[in-house]
Amino acid sequence: MNADTRLSANFRLLAQGASTAAERSDLLFNAMLVLCGAMALGVCIAITLFAVRYRHGARVSRGRVGRQIGLEIGWTLVPLALFLGLYAWAAHDFVQIYRPPADALPVYVVAKQWMWKLQHRNGRREINELHVPLGQPVRLVMTSQDAIHSFFVPAFRLKQDVLPGRYTALWFTATQLGEFRLFCAEYCGSEHSQMLGRIVVMQPAEYSKWLGSGTEQPSLAQYGFARFRELGCSGCHAAGSSVHAPSLRGLLGRTVHLQDGRSLVADENYVRDSILLPKKDVLAGFEPVMPSFAGQVSEEDIQALIAYLRAGAEP
């Protein structure tokens, strides 16, 4: 049985959700459906009722209708209150989508025309497939090599555009075992509709087995450490270096103060920009002497370097 028929067999009109986000999303969606359905039905019933009752020729009392200011204010304020409530509900859920738990498993994603390349922390790589454990939060750190793409898993009710030149992130916790479709949802050229993949949700034990299988290879952080030395990063950033360069120990998540007075929390985008555009965010107290590594490092290299920095000094 190929993947298509397997997935078709599970088809339902209201496809089942398979993530914690999907549970919240479906609850709100159903609530909105009831509310909007009631409003649409109300309008339709009123129009039909008036249309029949006040049709030309019917024997019924008619007359010019004057201003009804109370009614008008009423049907302005009642929807306003309802809408504000719905807004707050949706916004609350939305904020959760941007708050990954600290223990989320990182997976690094590079999108390109027309495929998904994914790397796990231990160095295992996949193309157009992502294996994840059931019930454990996973955080995707994503970038594109060319046009904008969008990582979309309908069963998770989640989607995030993947941009060239920066990282975007998406996290989820799968709640159902099985295989789920992965689509590219942002139009990206000729074979946009072929940029498909699948998410495979496994029992944690099976997942560990799967992760450990395959050819022996260095972990992402080990690979990052190797690149760190090969590219000469360690020449300046290692402790005891003669060049005055900031220490990178515990950098991710730290608040850094910049020369121009700004401060920001060092995240993946900050590291990426510092490697490719080192003059953009210069740390206070340091000279802007670092050269750009644009053209010398691939997107995968940068992600490995980030994994190395995240792992700490000893990968």
Added chain:
Amino acid sequence: MNYLENGHSLRSWLGSTDHKRIAILYALAISAFFFVGGAAATLIRLELATPAGDLVSHDTYNRLFTAHGVIMVWLFLIPSIPSVLGNFLVPLMIGARDLAFPRLNLLSWYLYIAGGLIILAALFLGGVDTGWTFYTPYSTMFSNSWVAVTLAGVFVTGFSSILTGLNFIVTVHTLRVPGLGWFKLPLFVWALYATSIILVLATPVLAITALLVVAERLWQIGVFDPAHGGDPLLFQHLFWFYSHPAVYIMVLPAMGVVSEIVPCFARQRIFGYRFMAYAILAIASIGFLVWGHHMFVSGQSLAASMVFSLLSFLVAIPSAIKVFNWTATLYKGAIHFDAPMLYALGFVGLFTIGGLTGLILASLSLDVHLTDTYFVVSHFHYIMVGGSVMAYFAGLHFWWPKVTGRMYSDTWARIAAVLIFLGFNFTFFPQYLLGVQGMPRRYHAYPPEFQVLNLFSSAGAVVLALGYLLPLAYLGWSLRAGRAAGANPFAATGLEWTTPSPPPTHNFEHLPQAPDEVYGYDPNASLPEPAE
């Protein structure tokens, strides 16, 4: 002598500065583009009848949906009601002889035609494959198609919009007949006035954005491309700063048309006239501040998304008020179901569904799932086709006797109205379900579980196409053999009905009198028999 008899040569039409003749020129041109855009849509629906991408290649498919979008948005919807009905009616409704700048009006038509021909040329040279949204860096760095030529056409067409908007604004301010105050204006004029302000303020941003994309494509200037230090999201902000208000360019005039028709056929004053006028202004102004709701998953900041979502909920309030007021206008009226009324009631129903699903999309967490799926495709077709096109047809049937001096077959017109309404729902309702299930838009081929609903949608499109072709026949027949309409066949209020049909070249034989009351209908008054 009426305006149609004032010269029969080609030159007397192509060189005319009479707003009524220019309206006819626009009507012919947008009808042609409507059928070109419709042909592209037909091929799209044929391709999507089966999951495999077997009818056309993926590159052809991508060019088809781009052509459909570009033509329908810029060459049909945006000029439809404003340039055809607005051009014809605004001077008549305010008792003026013409627009404030008649020659500028003709220039607008030539700019529109020039832009349209450039876009058609790009189509015949091989087409564009970026989608009508031209997202960067795909459009600037990766697309191997006629992006720059198409954008040049859009750029030129934009100036037609700007000049038309300018013309309407000055006309409404300066040429109202004495005694016709702002709150005696028909809501159609209010709607066109608000639309004109959007045209003048938003279109220049589109022009600038188009130039930047072309410059980046030709010289890699690094505005949008991150490889050259640009920001692709900047493009999206600039594009939607125009293109969201553009939705209101399409829908406000539609609301104006419906606000004329519902009171006339309900024989009742429009309910809450002042609220209706204020709602138009509220939609036009808040509509400028909601563009970021197209970008909730684009990577824009959380704070920006929160603000854009809130404003999107707020802009729904004046729209809801309008729907309630049209409904309330029916109360205690004497309702006639002539063809224009059927189209107008169809508009109210479809616009309501389109608007309510808009609320679902404005909800931040739901948009994460639904954006860029067929839910969005269906939503904006309910607004733009179910709303704007339905209202354009309503207006076309309502003012047809005024424009041509002849009646059409009301029976056939009603059949077409019902057919379009049913065919439309049959085509687009399944697309909501496809979107909920997660089918992404702009897919040339799709997984097999989506086939049943796609097949429904394609079958519905056949009914819809039939509905759109019918008016060609019975309106064509009306031109040749329709009975004379008389000045006011629907016993409507409004200054345009006080002059003969078709109107004389200078619109009015005598200076018209401003009415005491706009929409002075009385449901108990007996209707005069229409003149034979």
